[in-house]
Amino acid sequence: MNSDDVGLAWRTFNLNWLPVALLCAVLFGVIVWTDFSLEPTAFGVAIAIAFVLAVIAYGSALIKRDRADPKLVFWFGATAQILVVTAVVGPLSYVANAVNWPLQDQMLLLIDRAVGLDPQPIAAFFNDHSRLANYLKIGYGFIKWPLLGIPIILTIAFRFTRLQQFVLALNLALAVTIVISAFVPAVGTYYGLGLSPTDQFPLLDSTNYAAQLRDIQALRDGSLRHLDLLKMAGIVSFPSFHTASAILYIWAVWPVRALRWATVALNSWMIAATPLIGAHYIVDIIGGAVVAAGCVLLTKRLFRSLLLGSSPRPAWHISWEHAGWNSASAPLQPANRVAATVPPS
Numbered sequence: 001m002n003s004d005d006v007g008l009a010w011r012t013f014n015l016n017w018l019p020v021a022l023l024c025a026v027l028f029g030v031i032v033w034t035d036f037s038l039e040p041t042a043f044g045v046a047i048a049i050a051f052v053l054a055v056i057a058y059g060s061a062l063i064k065r066d067r068a069d070p071k072l073v074f075w076f077g078a079t080a081q082i083l084v085v086t087a088v089v090g091p092l093s094y095v096a097n098a099v100n101w102p103l104q105d106q107m108l109l110l111i112d113r114a115v116g117l118d119p120q121p122i123a124a125f126f127n128d129h130s131r132l133a134n135y136l137k138i139g140y141g142f143i144k145w146p147l148l149g150i151p152i153i154l155t156i157a158f159r160f161t162r163l164q165q166f167v168l169a170l171n172l173a174l175a176v177t178i179v180i181s182a183f184v185p186a187v188g189t190y191y192g193l194g195l196s197p198t199d200q201f202p203l204l205d206s207t208n209y210a211a212q213l214r215d216i217q218a219l220r221d222g223s224l225r226h227l228d229l230l231k232m233a234g235i236v237s238f239p240s241f242h243t244a245s246a247i248l249y250i251w252a253v254w255p256v257r258a259l260r261w262a263t264v265a266l267n268s269w270m271i272a273a274t275p276l277i278g279a280h281y282i283v284d285i286i287g288g289a290v291v292a293a294g295c296v297l298l299t300k301r302l303f304r305s306l307l308l309g310s311s312p313r314p315a316w317h318i319s320w321e322h323a324g325w326n327s328a329s330a331p332l333q334p335a336n337r338v339a340a341t342v343p344p345s
Contacts, residue, residue: 046083053079053083092178098222109192127204138273146252243288
């Protein structure tokens with residue numbers, strides 16, 4: 001990677017704080033101007049960890065300068081941004097569901113049935129094959145770990161610009177998902193079908209559905225206004241952010257050939273689990289895929305705009321030794337270039 005590439009990653013890393021700051025400002029405004037409140041301990045710990053990581057990233061880049069390690073800068077910096085935005089969008093998703101727009105479960109169910117994918121026989125099939133249902137339950141839980149793993153993978157692979165693209169696309173997808181969910185609120189397939197999953201499908205894990213049903217009802221009747229990060233459920237039905245995140249994870253890691261197909265397999269597993277374990281409609285999955293694709297395209301468009309403009313050098317010099325490569329790995333760059341490169345893929 002030459003100095004222009006590292007400079008673009010550094011510039012985008014700084015710009016990525018703008019959507020993060022905007023989401024923070026919206027949450028702050030909600031807490032100040034509405035009757036919502038935020039449990040401070042868990043939220044404060046998340047923000048404090050992110051702050052420490054950001055200080056390390058900027059300190060390494062701006063103070064160490066010629067001794068800065070780009071892997072550390074972008075790994076810690078991107079992780080800080082991801083921690084902040086995920087801590088903020090959880091409460092915002094609850095605020096969006098308190099708008100009390102009419103529930104759209106019947107419309108979403110109608111669309112599913114129109115394409116021949118009625119959720120009731122699908123649930124009945126997996127209830128009769130509980131081992132398959134247990135596998136899907138494991139897959140549904142994959143959504144959290146890539147958020148911490150992708151910054152590590154992409155910095156080790158010297159994919160600094162792809163990491164910044166991923167963070168930007170993630171921020172955009174989260175914001176778009178929350179806005180849409182405010183106007184297309186839904187509880188889930190079992191609610192649309194008008195049945196109790198514990199009675200009709202006792203072998204299926206309906207824990208996620210029970211939590212979202214509880215919290216959505218409490219938000220809509222006004223009894224839930226104190227938001228605790230540790231007690232929140234995934235209450236967004238349409239569009240499915242599980243699906244959107246799975247596609248973003250695949251796209252982020254795609255340039256790393258050694259992990260490409262493993263990433264595809266794991267995230268396809270997560271998408272397959274979404275209708276059953278998350279009680280999502282099939283149209284939710286389609287909506288999540290559209291959101292992810294749109295945010296990737298928008299991110300690429302924004303990056304093209306940055307490439308057409310100036311591409312400033314980062315505030316530090318990166319040597320081969322600090323980048324993790326020796327002189328035998330690739331030809332040395334001119335003295336005024338940053339000597340870090342991407343290994344052949």
